[in-house]
Amino acid sequence: MNNKYHPALFWFAVLNAVATFLLIGLGGLVTSHEAGMSVPDWPTSYGYNMFALPIKFWTGGAFFEHTHRLLASVVGFLTTILAIWLWLKDSRKWMIWLGIAAFLGVIAQGILGGLRVKLQMDSLGIFHGAVAQTFLVLVCAIALFTSRWWQNSETEKQDSVPRGLRKHIFYVTILIFIQLLIAATMRHQHAGLAISDFPLAHGKIWPDASADAVVRYNAERVETYNVKPITAFQVELQMIHRLVAYTIFLGVAAAFFLARKKLGGRDALTKFAFFWLILLSLQIVLGAATIWKNKAADIATLHVMVGALALLTGALWWLVAARRTRLAV
Amino acid sequence: MKKSLLLLSLGLFAVTQFAQAGDLTGVISLKGTPPAEKELSPIKDDPNCSVSYPGALPKTKFYVVDASGDLADVVVVLKGISAPSTGASAAPVVMDQKGCLYYPQILAVQTGQKIIVKNSDNCVHNVHTVPKANDSQNLVQMPGGADLTFTFAKPEPFLKFQCDVHPWMFAWVTVVDGPYFAVSGADGKFTIKNVPPGKYTLEATHRKLGTQTAEVEVKADGAAQNFTFEVK
Ligand SMILES: [Cu+2]
Numbered sequence: 001m002n003n004k005y006h007p008a009l010f011w012f013a014v015l016n017a018v019a020t021f022l023l024i025g026l027g028g029l030v031t032s033h034e035a036g037m038s039v040p041d042w043p044t045s046y047g048y049n050m051f052a053l054p055i056k057f058w059t060g061g062a063f064f065e066h067t068h069r070l071l072a073s074v075v076g077f078l079t080t081i082l083a084i085w086l087w088l089k090d091s092r093k094w095m096i097w098l099g100i101a102a103f104l105g106v107i108a109q110g111i112l113g114g115l116r117v118k119l120q121m122d123s124l125g126i127f128h129g130a131v132a133q134t135f136l137v138l139v140c141a142i143a144l145f146t147s148r149w150w151q152n153s154e155t156e157k158q159d160s161v162p163r164g165l166r167k168h169i170f171y172v173t174i175l176i177f178i179q180l181l182i183a184a185t186m187r188h189q190h191a192g193l194a195i196s197d198f199p200l201a202h203g204k205i206w207p208d209a210s211a212d213a214v215v216r217y218n219a220e221r222v223e224t225y226n227v228k229p230i231t232a233f234q235v236e237l238q239m240i241h242r243l244v245a246y247t248i249f250l251g252v253a254a255a256f257f258l259a260r261k262k263l264g265g266r267d268a269l270t271k272f273a274f275f276w277l278i279l280l281s282l283q284i285v286l287g288a289a290t291i292w293k294n295k296a297a298d299i300a301t302l303h304v305m306v307g308a309l310a311l312l313t314g315a316l317w318w319l320v321a322a323r324r325t326r327l328a329v
Numbered sequence: 330m331k332k333s334l335l336l337l338s339l340g341l342f343a344v345t346q347f348a349q350a351g352d353l354t355g356v357i358s359l360k361g362t363p364p365a366e367k368e369l370s371p372i373k374d375d376p377n378c379s380v381s382y383p384g385a386l387p388k389t390k391f392y393v394v395d396a397s398g399d400l401a402d403v404v405v406v407l408k409g410i411s412a413p414s415t416g417a418s419a420a421p422v423v424m425d426q427k428g429c430l431y432y433p434q435i436l437a438v439q440t441g442q443k444i445i446v447k448n449s450d451n452c453v454h455n456v457h458t459v460p461k462a463n464d465s466q467n468l469v470q471m472p473g474g475a476d477l478t479f480t481f482a483k484p485e486p487f488l489k490f491q492c493d494v495h496p497w498m499f500a501w502v503t504v505v506d507g508p509y510f511a512v513s514g515a516d517g518k519f520t521i522k523n524v525p526p527g528k529y530t531l532e533a534t535h536r537k538l539g540t541q542t543a544e545v546e547v548k549a550d551g552a553a554q555n556f557t558f559e560v561k
Contacts, residue, residue, distance in 0.1 A: 037457050038493035040467035046453065047469070057453055060375050060494040120465050216561075219537045222367045222389055226491035226499040228459075 003091045005151045012085065013143035016078040020136050021308065023075050026068045027132060028304035031187050032297035034225050035061025036125060042114040045069065072110055079106040082142070090146070098142055105135045122188050129184035133177070136308055137315045144316060153327055160328035161269065161321035162262050165255075169273075169321065172251035173314030179244045180307055186237055187304075192227035194234035198291040201239060209235045245287060248310075252280045269321060276313045282306055350523040351551025353407065357513045357533060359400040361560035363392035369497045372429060377452035378495060381428030390434055391537050392560075399517025400535065400558060402435040404486070407509035407521055408530040408542075415508050416441030416480075423447060424490070424500060426454050426470070431490065431500035433512075435536065440484055440506050446470070446477040454498070459489040463504070487536060501536060524551070533558075 030036050038061035039045050045053045045066055050073070058066050079102050086099035109131050116124040144150055186194070194217075201207040202217065209232040218229045256273040263270050286303040293299050366388040372378045373386060393401035416439030425432045427449040438444055446456050448470045457467040462483040470477055481488065484506040492498035503510075511519040524547045531554050534540040538558040545554045 034496040035493050037467050038455055040455050040457070040469055046471070059377055059452060061496055062453070062455075062494045065493075120467060215539065219539070219560075220364055222364050222391060224367050224369055224371070224389060225496045226489070226493070 003095075003151055005148045006089055006146065007148075009085055009089055010143065010146045010148070012078075013082060013139070013146050016075070016082050017136070017140045017143045019071070019075050019078055020139050021305070023068070023071050024132050024136060024308050025301060025305045026064065026071055027129070028301040029297060030061075030064045030068050031125065031129075032295070032300040032304075033061050033064050034190060034227065035064045037117065037120065038062040038065045039069075040117065042069075042117045069113075072113065076106045076110055079103055079139070082139075086142070086146075092145075095142070095145060098138070098145070102135070102138055102142060105131070105138060109135060122190060125188035126181070126184045129188070130181055133180050133308055133311055137312055140312055140316060141319060144319060150323065153323060158324040158327040159263070159267070160325040163325075165258050165262050166318060166321050166325070168251070168258060169255055169314060169318050172248060172255060173311065173318060175244065175248055175251060176307075176311045176314055179241065179248060180311060182237065182241050182244060183304070183307060186234065186241060187300075189231075189234055189237075190228050191230045191234055192221075192223060192225060193291060193295050194230045194238045196221070196291060196294065198242075198288050201242075202235075206239065207235055242287075245284060249280050249284060252277050252310075269317060269324075272313065272317055272320075276310065276317065279306060279310050279313060283310055349549045350525045351547055351549055353509075353521040353524045353531070353545065353547055353552050353554065355405070355519055355531075355554045355556065357400045357403045357405075357517045357519065357535075358398045358555070358557045359392065359394045359538075359560065360398065360557055363394065363537075363560045366391065371497055372495075375429070375495065377450070378429035381450075387428070387430060393515065395515065395517070399513075399515070401513050401515045401517065403513040403519070403533050403535045403556070403558070404435065404437050404503045405511050405513065405519045405521065405531060405533045405556075406437075406503075406505055407507075407524060408532050410507065410509055410524075410527070410529055412507045412509060414440045414442075414506050419508070421445045421478075424502075425449055426456075426492070426498070429454075429492075429495045429498055431498060434500045435503075435512060436500070437503040437505060437510050437512050438481070439508060440482055440504055441480055444479045444502065446479065446490075448472065448474055448476075453494060454492045455494055457491050457493055459491060460485055461488070463488065486534060503534070 041047060043050055046057055050069055053066060083099035083103040087096050090096060112124060112128045112131060116128055195201045195207060214230065214232050256277045259270040259273040283306045286299060286306055290300045290303050368386050368388050370386060372382060419439055419442045421443035422436060422438050423445050425447045429450060448454055451472045453472060454470050455467060456470055456477055458465055462485040463481045468477055481504040485504045487501040487503055490500045490502060509521050509524060511521045513519045526547050526549055528546050531543050531545045532540055533556040535558055541556050543554050545552050
């Protein structure tokens with residue numbers, strides 16, 4: 001079970017995780033700019049080998065779509081090396097399997113992205129976004145497992161984390177993942193904002209989603225982007241997204257206060273929970289700003305990236321807590 | 330001799346029948362003040378497109394209405410007439426991409442009628458159709474590239490054409506299963522030519538303002554039917 005800490009391997013895993021996070025940001029920009037279909041062919045780009053597309057065609061929406069494909073290739077390359085490296089250097093069998101899982105994940109994700117373009121299926125975009133979030137958690141977990149702390153923690157005394165607190169964090173993290181699925185569904189409707197005011201919704205606490213009202217919302221809206229008409233489903237979905245957001249915020253706030261009570265204010269996990277709470281506060285501000293700025297692409301994309309960080313923070317918190325508790329026994 | 334006489338009289342009969350068909354005309358007006366059009370501000374970030382607009386940037390064109398309230402871009406379709414589509418033999422309709430916008434932005438064609446899409450710009454566009462009933466297509470059009478041709482087999486109102494390189498570029502094509510339709514012009518006027526006499530339903534649809542219908546009786550000298558849309 002004892003495995004040697006390889007600094008180069010750890011930092012390479014971190015690099016892969018950072019590249020993956022940036023790739024999610026770039027993917028978010030593609031969708032925020034409604035540019036997912038701007039390069040109709042795949043794996044070629046405008047008929048060129050993807051790596052040889054002249055720069056004069058990297059314009060408008062195609063800039064985001066094309067650079068997303070290029071960075072995706074980089075992440076695919078890094079992940080392949082990481083999987084091989086783990087296989088060669090890591091003595092833990094399950095780590096080799098995690099490396100293989102990451103490798104298969106990045107391949108599947110690339111094909112999924114290509115199919116979304118080729119089959120022109122918006123619904124595949126939801127899946128592509130969800131797999132991206134899961135993949136980010138996976139590569140960050142690999143980085144954590146190859147870290148000095150994880151491998152040397154057996155020799156140090158660890159404080160356990162109460163089961164109730166770990167469970168709480170686990171459920172809030174699952175709820176964030178569900179929220180990301182809701183959010184991906186909203187974004188991949190390609191319909192712009194179904195509700196364009198906040199904190200009210202179409203001027204009310206709970207918006208009118210009747211057929212007449214939806215016709216009126218569409219008539220009043222002046223679209224400057226090629227978005228689809230909004231539907232009652234989308235109006236209700238945004239309301240659910242808001243309610244889940246408030247619930248998550250309360251859950252994370254409770255996580256921080258619980259951690260401070262059970263672990264003390266000095267504990268690294270309490271500080272990490274505080275960081276989580278700051279992320280969630282920022283996320284709610286970004287969500288509101290997404291509405292107030294009529295889904296401006298840069299703000300909407302930041303909202304996606306902070307959402308990914310919120311999921312990641314919960315997942316890593318839970319893993320570290322589980323490790324500490326196991327070693328404390 | 331007898332045979333040719335018969336043919337001649339048949340021909341005359343056809344001509345008189347044809348001559349009896351009248352034009353169905355009307356004016357579309359708008360009551361009330363529509364929401365203000367928005368400037369297509371992302372154009373300024375794209376040098377390929379902003380080059381076409383040294384002055385003010387173009388705006389959206391959802392409510393094309395003149396000072397006296399005449400409303401353009403309303404698609405008027407005659408319903409309850411059994412006339413097969415002549416789209417396959419009809420003259421093609423041209424849609425141009427110029428200054429990173431579509432011209433026209435609203436058009437109507439018959440099923441099977443060709444739409445020829447041109448690229449007058451010095452940059453790449455992708456021409457992406459987003460239909461509900463018909464099949465979707467997404468084609469690249471390079472600067473100076475060959476014209477693209479689209480046809481649609483099934484009738485469908487406001488089938489969207491969009492460019493994802495320039496997400497503010499969109500146009501709508503209404504596909505009609507027959508030859509009796511028109512789109513109102515800048516003066517709000519429309520003309521559906523050569524309608525055989527009879528009673529029909531006339532349907533006028535605006536992209537934002539919805540659909541209105543009227544019962545019309547077309548006589549040998551045609552008929553007139555106006556519509557008034559209202560912004561609430
Ligand atoms: Cu374009």
